[in-house]
Structure formats: structure tokens, C-alpha cells
Amino acid sequence: MAKPNVLIIEDSPSLALGYAAQLEEAGYLVKLATTLAEAREALSGGTFAAALLDLQLPDGDGLTLLQARIADAPAFIVITSDGSLSRAIAAMRLGAFDFLVKPVSGTRLLSTIRSAVDQAQVKENKTPKGLPKDDDRFHGFIGRSPAMKQVYRTIQQVADSRAAVFVTGETGTGKEVTAEALHAASRRSRRAFVAINCGAIPENLLESELFGHVKGAFTGAVENRIGAAKAADGGTLFLDEICEMELKLQVKLLRFLQTDMIQQVGSSRAEPVDVRIVCASNRDPFREISEGRFREDLFYRLNVIPLHLPAxxxxxxxxxxxxxxxxxxxxxxxxxxxxxxxxxxxxxxxxxxxxxxxxxxxxxxxxxxxxxxxxxxxxxxxxxxxxxxxxxxxTAFPPLQVAARPADPHGPFPVDLSGLNGLTLAEIERIVIEAAIERQYGNIAQAAKRLAVNPSTIYRKLEKWNE
Missing domain, CATH: 1.10.8.60 (Helicase, Ruva Protein; domain 3)
Incomplete structure (x- = not known):
């Protein structure tokens, strides 16, 4: 089997030679280019499965190679510094396969190149997947409105990328269906699709559910358990209600996204995984960031490909x-x-x-x-x-009659009990829970805290009411 060709477009000789040494040791054929002109010449004269692309080149901006839409272009992997992260995200939206932040670990470099080469090989061996022209079904969706056709086009365009996708939309618009469609339309479709609801799992268990744990790591850890990230290795990990994740775990998720390495709870050993991240929220992430409930740096890691579902x-x-x-x-x-x-x-x-x-x-x-x-x-x-x-x-129940809302959401909860006459206890419970959620601006965790119940209790009831 012929060795895959990789083009390195990097003007720093020390970095370029370092990348080349690692790739050649792993079995790749490598060609170097230090300028845009050399890169264009190499791309026009040869076929490459993947290309490492530095954006800051002596004779121009590396983004122009993506904007040019070169025929038979390789899977471009952008290499950037932390200060130019926004430009790397712009590159992803122009069709780059992934981006790496300098300094790049050897493990991350090789795993990303391997994924890009695998994608190129899959594309060579399959027929193009176009959008159905007359059918109104698409990977679990039903609809042919212009708004939905745009959703279908976006899914097709980004399905094979490793770029994280952030799906937003109102409750019930099909965010998990979108994640499943991205998985089904991708080269990862033969591997696992794993979904985890960040709001339905208690804070003290979510890290274990996500990254796994070793026996004895905490009370109740009676055996080793792989987490959702490891279970989705080679496939897709869907993080639903991502804005419900506690800040402490957001830091660990950010570290995972930066390194592609997971560390089980109670373990001192980190191990690599290859997953495509799709996340979703029915809350406004910008508001969550402004109010300090969601990390801005994590959001920009996850929001590489934004996808909004119409109501x-x-x-x-x-x-x-x-x-x-x-x-x-x-x-x-x-x-x-x-x-x-x-x-x-x-x-x-x-x-x-x-x-x-x-x-x-x-x-x-x-x-x-x-x-x-x-x-x-x-x-x-x-x-x-x-x-x-x-x-x-x-809601099928009458709204709870609440007096003028206090400015402080933690203040007293004045109600007019006359509105509850004739209702069952179950109906009253639902009214109180929905009112508590509204007072906390949709934050399930805070509503649960105010009602002194576990968030999972509220999620179970919401699921039951929506059946």
C-alpha cells in the first residue's frame, strides 16, 4: 500500500523539520513548503492526503489557500498560536479539517494527521453524497422548507470534519436528531454515537460519566468503568444541554478538547481518544457567558461550526x-x-x-x-x-399567578393560591416546578437548588410531561 503524502506549509525551519521527522517516522511521505508560492506549486504538481498549514507566511495569508477552493485539495490542518484562535476558527468555516494550537504534542499531531488521511481515503472509495432533490426526509428529519434545506446543506458540508459543532434551538426542534445526522453522514458512522445529557446527571457523577473511573476512586466505584468519551472513540460524542455543565468540569472538558487525552477519575494515567464533539443547548450561550455560568474559551472551542435549528x-x-x-x-x-x-x-x-x-x-x-x-x-x-x-x-394547566417578580430571583416566592383551587397535587407540583424554572431563566440546576431537589428529578418530570 502506497504511503500517504503530507504537505507541511511552515516558514519556521525548526518547526517544519520537527513535524516532518515525526510524520516520516510514522510512515508518511513528507514535502515541505515555506511560502504560499511554494505551497501552490506543490499542490498543483502533486496529490496530498493532508496538509499542515501555518496561517502566517512570509508572502501572504495561509487562508487564501482555503479560499481558492483548489481542485483535489488535501485535508488542511491549520496550525496556529493561541493569539490567532479566531482566525483558525475562520479557517474551519472555510473547510479546514481541524486546527492545532502551538506547541503541538506529537500524539495530537499524529492522531489528527491519521484522521485526515483516513477521511481522504474514504472519499476516494465512495460516491458523493448529495442532498435529495425530491425527498423530504434527511437522516431522521422530515421537511423541505428553505430553512430546513439550509440545515441539511450544513450537515453535509461539515459531516466529515473533526470541527466541533454547537447546535442551538428551542426545546423540541431536534438537536439530538441533528447530532445523529452529523454522525450518520460522516466517515465515523460505523463507530459509536454516544449521547450524554450534562444537565440530567448530578455534578459529582458527571465527570465519571464523561471520562470514566477506576475501581475504588470514590464511594460506589466498585469496578472500572470507561466513560462516554472512551466509548465514543473513533465516533461521535454528543453533549446535550452543555450550558448546564458546572464550571469546574468545564475546565476539564476544555483540557480534553485541547489535548485529545482523557484521564479517568482516580487514575494517574492519561490516554488518547479520537472523538468528534457535537454539543447542544436551548439556552443562549452568550448570556450564559456574560453571567459567568459558561467559560468563554470553552465556548469558542465548541462553537467552531454553529448550527441553529429553526422553530x-x-x-x-x-x-x-x-x-x-x-x-x-x-x-x-x-x-x-x-x-x-x-x-x-x-x-x-x-x-x-x-x-x-x-x-x-x-x-x-x-x-x-x-x-x-x-x-x-x-x-x-x-x-x-x-x-x-x-x-x-x-402547559395544559393554568399559569401560576405570581405577583410582580422581585429583582432578586432568590427572594420570596409570592403566589395567589386561589388559582390552585380544584387542581390535583400533581398539577400543582408541575405549576410550581415550571414557575421555578422560569424564575431561574431556564437554569434547571438553579431551579432544583431552590426547590431542594436533585436536577435529575426535574428532568425526569419534564420528560414525563412531554411524553
Missing amino acids: LRERGDDILLLAGRLAASIAQEEGRGEMELSKASRAEILAHAWPGNVRELQNTLRRAIVTAPDTDIEVNIPHGAASRMAGGAS
């Missing part, structure tokens, strides 16, 4: 398309045979704002199908103001 109300006719497909699927699951949405239900679906997005639509349709006396699906949506407000909280 269901922003997807036009996708709403009826989704409703029809979901209704048919749910009816089959429930053993109801062929069923059809009534004309009134279709109008009702179009008129509703769907603050809970696709998840709310699924639950509404399931309720209508299960209770339908015949083959007509009659959708009944609560008409309260809260359920109609775009982006508001969806």
Missing part, C-alpha cells in the same frame, strides 16, 4: 407535512390502522404557535389518535395565551 412555526408548510407523517407513524404504532387528520385539525395545527416544537406536535397527535373514536384525528390544542405565545412554555 417549527418558522418552517412553513413543513408543519402539515410533519403532522401527516407523524400521524401515520403513530397510528401504526398504536394499532389504529389508517387514520386521517380532519380539515378542522389541519387548520388548528397551522394556527398554533407550537412553543414545544416537534416534540409538542408528536405528543398532541398521539393523544388525539389514542382517544379518537373513529378514523378521523381531531386535534384539541389548549387555547390559553401561554400556549399560543411563540417560544413560550407549553
